[in-house]
Amino acid sequence: MPGIRVQYFRGPVWAKTREQLKKQIVEGNNPITGRPVMQELVENLTKPLTAEEMKTGELQRDTGPATYTGTAAELQELFLEKRYTDFLPIILPTEERVNEMLKATSHDPDEQLGSMNPGSEAGETWTYTVKTAAINAVMAGAKPEYFPVILAIGSAGMTAVNVSDNGFTAGAVINGNIRDEIGLNYDVGAVGPYAHANTTIGRAWGLLSINGGNCGKVGTTYMGTVGNPMNAISIIIAENEENSPWEPFSVRRGRVGSFGGPPANYEKGENVVTLLNGWGILSAANWKVNRWGPDMDYPQIIKDIYDQQSPGLFGTFVVLSPPIADFVRDAGYDTVEKLTQFVTDAGAAKPTPKGGPGFFRMGNNFHVVVTGASNNNYWMIGGMMPSRSIRIDDWR
Amino acid sequence: MKLRGAVIVFLCLGLTSCLAATGSQVNAEPAVSEGKITVFNPMGTPPPIQAKQMAPRLDTLEGKTIYFVNTGYIGTDRLMDVMSDWFKANYPKTNVVIKRSSGGMTGVDKALWEEIGEKGDAAIIGLGH
Known part of the structure; x- marks a missing residue:
């Protein structure tokens, strides 16, 4: 009806x-x-x-014709007018460019890559093909060597621009040798738009959501009350595995199982992307419990912030720079599991906040990833929940 | 047996964006010297949607049974209460029934839907929030 x-x-x-x-x-x-x-x-x-x-x-x-013809300037305007873009200029998806992108995968262009709705089963669920993903990857400015990562993300069907009036954002943690293979940044500015691969992969996910999934359209499929600036380019986190004192995020996620599924047994070096959904991440300096000086007890600081955060929806997602991760390890937490036990009081559920939406609470959801440089003791923390992990090499 | 397909009205509770205008228009100024190129449409495929026959509207609310369905979001119970109070005051011959749907905001409470089809003439469903 x-x-x-x-x-x-x-x-x-x-x-x-x-x-x-x-x-x-x-x-x-x-x-x-x-x-x-x-x-x-x-x-x-x-x-x-x-x-x-x-x-x-x-x-x-x-949904319009299969192709459009015009001058480059006309097509830029047309794509903007039809809301095919994120309001920034795009690389126009010519046949030549799209075919070049498609060469980076063995999958058939007409294969259905995934299905997507704006979130929480609200609205319609659209489907899109490998070719749709290639078109949007070209528009984002991605290089063909990034395409298997984009396909792996797209295969999960998770929108980068959730419909919710909360203003959610999306992210992905990438582990494995592909980080160096395609030039993902996990050093200075790791979680920001400071490398071509991180930036265009995040943008491609957003454009695929806007076009392939028909998401993020104010008036029909988006209603973030205030919105979220992290929707501009989804958060792409290549883990700094080389300077982390712990096992890669993917290995730890694989052991517990992806989104309630069976364990995947990912190995170190294996190319895996894990999707995140949540509020986003923010400098830990935002919290007054984040102390400077001789009492920089980082496990306790992390726990103090965790205890302050709402148990609703997404729990706590920590992005530690290598020096902070080393502090935590040297404090006796040589595994993330031990840190998790300490921070979450061995998994005890937090009390439901008075008057809050108790049926959304996610209890002791707590996750840690290590990335960035070692030039100072900065780190980030926020509310993001891992969902599916996907083998990238399945999409080559 | 009453109408199988009762008249249904959804309440769009606070979803300001439901009716908001979209997009912005930009004047195109194509470069005269530029050649034309062909590019692909980037859109995916929408699901097929079969339009169902909607129930005829009621000619009057007098003597009719209207269900108020609370889908469970916070505060919807209070809203349904005050709305049904209004109907009781303004349409005293209308039978008002308040029910909580077990299907939440997106699921289906089959038993309730069957009950409304059997006993109701219309339903007002609060989607939240």
């Missing part, structure tokens, strides 16, 4: 008293039409169906 009648009124509903709801909604107006909410609601129940509403059968969907 695509034409089902929807009655709109100003939200949000939660955290309002009965009296507020009565005054603002029941006695209020639809902010779009300016008419009384309840009068419109009654009309929705009683006003006869229009001819359009009585139509049955398969809806005709128009």
Whole structure:
């Protein structure tokens, strides 16, 4: 019933008293039409169906022609107007460029790569092919050698631009030898847009979500109340395995199983991408418990921040620079599992915050990855939850 | 037996973006000297959607049974209460039934849907939030 009648009124509903709801909604107006909410609601129940509403059968969907022809300037404008872009100029996906991208995989261009909806099963689930991913990878400016990583990410069907009014973001941790093979940065500025591979892979994921999954469209498939600047380019984290005191993130994730699945037994050096979803990450300097001086007890600082964070939704995701990771190891935590036991009080569930959405709580979700340089004692922490891990080499 | 397909209205609770305008228009100024090129459409494929016959609207609410379905998001119970109070005050001959859906915001509560089809004339479903 695509034409089902929807009655709109100003939200949000939660955290309002009965009296507020009565005054603002029941006695209020639809902010779009300016008419009384309840009068419109009654009309929705009683006003006869229009001819359009009585139509049955398969809806005709128009996603446009297979190709567009024009000058480069015209096509840039066209792609912008049709919201095929992230509002930045794109590399125009000519046949030659797309074919070059497709040479980087053995998979058939017409193979369905994945399916995607805007998040939480809200909205439609679209499908896209390997070729769709190649088109969007070209648009993002990615090089063909990055394409297996982009395909691995796309195969999971997780949108980079979640519909939620919370304003979520997405990320990926990449482990294995492919980091050096394609020039992923895991040194200075590792989690930022300071290398071509990190930047364009993150952008390609966003464009594939916008176009392949029809996500991120304000008015239909995106409603972040304030939004999230990390949607501009998804967070791509190549782990600094060489300077980490611990096993690679992928090996640890593989051991526990990906997103509730069976253990995958990834080996060090194996090319694996693990997807993340959440609020994003922020400098630990933001928290007053992050201390400078002789009492830099990093395990306790991490635990203090963890204890402050909401148990709702995503838990805690820590991005340690190598010197901080070494501090933690030297404090007696020679495995991430030991650190996790300490930080989470051996997995004890946090109490549900009063009045909060208790049914979203993820308990003791706590994860650590090591990346970046060793030029200072900075690190990041936030709320991101790992979901699927995927073998990249399956997409070569 | 009442109408199998009761009239259904969804409440869009606070989703300001549902009706917001999209996109921006930019004037194209193509370079005259540029040659034309052909590029691929980057879009994926939407799912096939079969439009179902919607139930006829009610000619009156008098004597009819309207279900208010709370899908469980925070505060929707209070909203359904105050809305049903309004109906009781303004349509005293309308039978108002409030139910909680076990399907949440995106799932289906089959038993409740069957009950509404059997006993209801219309349903107002709160999607949250």
